[in-house]
Amino acid sequence: MADFGIGVDLGGTNLRAAAVSAEGRILDQFQIFTPRGKGRDKVVAGMVEGVRKVREGRGDATLAGIGVGVPGLIELEKGLIHKAPNLPGWENFPLRDELESKLGCPVLLENDANAAALGEYWLGPGHDVNDLVLVTLGTGIGGGIISGGKILHDYLGMAGDIGHVTVEPNSGMLCGCGNYGCLEVQSSATAVARMGNDVIHARRSDLLAELKAKNAGRMTSQLVHEAAKAGDHEAQRVYMRMGVALGRGMATLIDIFNFPLYLLAGGLLAAWDLFAPAMFDEIEHRSVTFRETDTRVENATLGTQAGLYGAAFLPIQHKLHQA
Amino acid sequence: MADFGIGVDLGGTNLRAAAVSAEGRILDQFQIFTPRGKGRDKVVAGMVEGVRKVREGRGDATLAGIGVGVPGLIELEKGLIHKAPNLPGWENFPLRDELESKLGCPVLLENDANAAALGEYWLGPGHDVNDLVLVTLGTGIGGGIISGGKILHDYLGMAGDIGHVTVEPNSGMLCGCGNYGCLEVQSSATAVARMGNDVIHARRSDLLAELKAKNAGRMTSQLVHEAAKAGDHEAQRVYMRMGVALGRGMATLIDIFNFPLYLLAGGLLAAWDLFAPAMFDEIEHRSVTFRETDTRVENATLGTQAGLYGAAFLPIQHKLHQA
Numbered sequence: 292m293a294d295f296g297i298g299v300d301l302g303g304t305n306l307r308a309a310a311v312s313a314e315g316r317i318l319d320q321f322q323i324f325t326p327r328g329k330g331r332d333k334v335v336a337g338m339v340e341g342v343r344k345v346r347e348g349r350g351d352a353t354l355a356g357i358g359v360g361v362p363g364l365i366e367l368e369k370g371l372i373h374k375a376p377n378l379p380g381w382e383n384f385p386l387r388d389e390l391e392s393k394l395g396c397p398v399l400l401e402n403d404a405n406a407a408a409l410g411e412y413w414l415g416p417g418h419d420v421n422d423l424v425l426v427t428l429g430t431g432i433g434g435g436i437i438s439g440g441k442i443l444h445d446y447l448g449m450a451g452d453i454g455h456v457t458v459e460p461n462s463g464m465l466c467g468c469g470n471y472g473c474l475e476v477q478s479s480a481t482a483v484a485r486m487g488n489d490v491i492h493a494r495r496s497d498l499l500a501e502l503k504a505k506n507a508g509r510m511t512s513q514l515v516h517e518a519a520k521a522g523d524h525e526a527q528r529v530y531m532r533m534g535v536a537l538g539r540g541m542a543t544l545i546d547i548f549n550f551p552l553y554l555l556a557g558g559l560l561a562a563w564d565l566f567a568p569a570m571f572d573e574i575e576h577r578s579v580t581f582r583e584t585d586t587r588v589e590n591a592t593l594g595t596q597a598g599l600y601g602a603a604f605l606p607i608q609h610k611l612h613q614a
Numbered sequence: 615m616a617d618f619g620i621g622v623d624l625g626g627t628n629l630r631a632a633a634v635s636a637e638g639r640i641l642d643q644f645q646i647f648t649p650r651g652k653g654r655d656k657v658v659a660g661m662v663e664g665v666r667k668v669r670e671g672r673g674d675a676t677l678a679g680i681g682v683g684v685p686g687l688i689e690l691e692k693g694l695i696h697k698a699p700n701l702p703g704w705e706n707f708p709l710r711d712e713l714e715s716k717l718g719c720p721v722l723l724e725n726d727a728n729a730a731a732l733g734e735y736w737l738g739p740g741h742d743v744n745d746l747v748l749v750t751l752g753t754g755i756g757g758g759i760i761s762g763g764k765i766l767h768d769y770l771g772m773a774g775d776i777g778h779v780t781v782e783p784n785s786g787m788l789c790g791c792g793n794y795g796c797l798e799v800q801s802s803a804t805a806v807a808r809m810g811n812d813v814i815h816a817r818r819s820d821l822l823a824e825l826k827a828k829n830a831g832r833m834t835s836q837l838v839h840e841a842a843k844a845g846d847h848e849a850q851r852v853y854m855r856m857g858v859a860l861g862r863g864m865a866t867l868i869d870i871f872n873f874p875l876y877l878l879a880g881g882l883l884a885a886w887d888l889f890a891p892a893m894f895d896e897i898e899h900r901s902v903t904f905r906e907t908d909t910r911v912e913n914a915t916l917g918t919q920a921g922l923y924g925a926a927f928l929p930i931q932h933k934l935h936q937a
Contacts, residue, residue, distance in 0.1 A: 455869045455902050468902035546778045579778050579791035
């Protein structure tokens with residue numbers, strides 16, 4: 292049995308690596324700013340350096356392999372990135388083979404949201420179930436699906452795009468994908484900020500207008516959060532509307548999967564108290580499965596570490612299934 | 615390797631059994647009307663008789679086991695039916711153990727829609743993919759999900775209830791489940807018949823009113839189909855509306871799963887030409903995944919045999935994975 296795995300999390304801001312024991316303990320960590328502006332080769336060099344650093348000093352412990360979480364669509368069998376809007380120039384680059392030849396050990400690529408879902412399954416609230424869906428609420432909305440203890444993959448290496456499920460077919464906003472009323476345009480941090488601007492445009496909140504002015508005229512979901520906490524009714528309604536749309540999306544997932552656990556993660560979770568009541572109310576009304584089972588909808592608990600843990604678990608799990 | 619499996623399909627009308635070779639050839643078949651009115655024990659006796667009949671005369675061929683498709687929620691580990699609205703008195707009855715003790719060989723229970731999905735994966739259009747979703751359009755709407763060549767199970771033994779995904783959140787019909795705008799109340803045969811009645815109520819089609827009167831005052835999806843084929847514009851619009859709602863549901867599945875294949879089955883498929891253009895138009899508009907991949911949405915091909923084939927494949931597949 293493997294003694295430890297190494298996880299790499301390639302984020303837009305940070306590039307991180309960690310050696311994690313088979314019991315889920317972090318043995319060593321590495322973090323640098325992702326040198327995106329310096330080109331792909333520099334980023335790959337940073338990944339190689341990170342892995343080498345956390346691999347040092349492990350004595351005679353056995354390395355199961357390297358797991359790498361990447362923000363894009365992965366072609367698993369070919370070991371390359373099929374599509375990554377935030378990593379220009381990486382498409383069709385054979386990242387797995389490149390890393391394997393430089394590091395001399397097996398490498399597994401994974402979509403970052405899938406890796407985060409696997410991390411929450413391994414060490415988060417998902418440790419007592421075999422099936423869960425993780426939904427991340429950030430600038431966009433993504434997700435990962437764990438079925439039977441393993442990441443659910445499609446033929447391109449990741450399940451579809453939960454953020455583009457329609458939750459408001461007739462009166463929803465236009466999404467960059469071309470559809471109206473996607474979950475992402477109704478419930479992401481971007482959606483909250485847009486609704487915050489709508490509130491100001493309708494002259495419905497002096498407080499929010501003031502907060503925006505103080506923030507150099509830039510609206511964010513955090514400002515709407517701040518106004519809502521201060522008692523601003525319209526700011527509270529923004530989060531209620533976001534919660535209703537999210538509840539619709541969650542009800543859809545619950546009715547399709549009937550899994551025991553759904554986890555929410557990402558920056559918007561700080562506003563849980565503001566959106567959760569509306570979300571649960573909508574789930575309760577929409578989903579017969581939710582009403583009739585013990586389905587749990589909860590906060591994920593590993594935060595930004597989830598993807599790093601999940602990436603490290605990939606080779607450990609792979610070895611377990613081979614043994 | 616197993617030489618053959620026996621599938622049993624417990625339907626509301628027919629009880630069928632078949633011996634099927636590992637290559638998918640039917641070796642022998644058995645069919646009776648399901649003796650539902652005579653109670654559970656008579657139905658079980660019919661299943662046992664069917665298995666014995668098709669097992670006879672197989673020479674020294676090896677039986678992999680018995681697979682049984684049942685219209686209800688299965689608790690796989692316990693081998694019993696958790697919930698089956700159409701089989702009163704069967705809930706919590708240990709059907710698997712009962713059949714195993716009477717037949718002296720391993721029995722696997724499965725939800726009937728899941729079994730049909732597995733059948734289409736084995737011998738239908740799904741034979742060249744590893745992942746597919748089957749959606750059945752009948753009186754209600756159900757479905758089964760195949761991921762990595764196996765039925766996707768939740769902790770109660772089946773994935774959730776695709777029929778209760780919301781496709782018309784604000785202006786949809788009230789469903790028996792308590793939600794408004796479920797796929798099932800917008801796109802099932804029942805929905806088509808209801809919309810047919812609406813057409814008559816609004817005095818928008820003399821032809822449909824006439825057809826209904828001739829059918830002893832009973833509206834069906836077939837009558838709407840007949841009127842539509844005869845050129846009745848409102849009857850055609852019923853199927854267009856059904857197709858739009860179905861397209862919304864399919865787009866949701868496509869965005870969530872990103873699988874290569876989605877199959878439609880059930881009685882409404884006869885009206886494919888009437889609803890498919892509107893369905894594809896809606897999928898095209900809603901699903902970025904559909905537009906950017908080679909996703910196929912097609913007719914299933916095994917008809918009412920799908921569940922029987924899938925049930926027979928259950929023990930064959932089980933043995934393959936053990937070997």
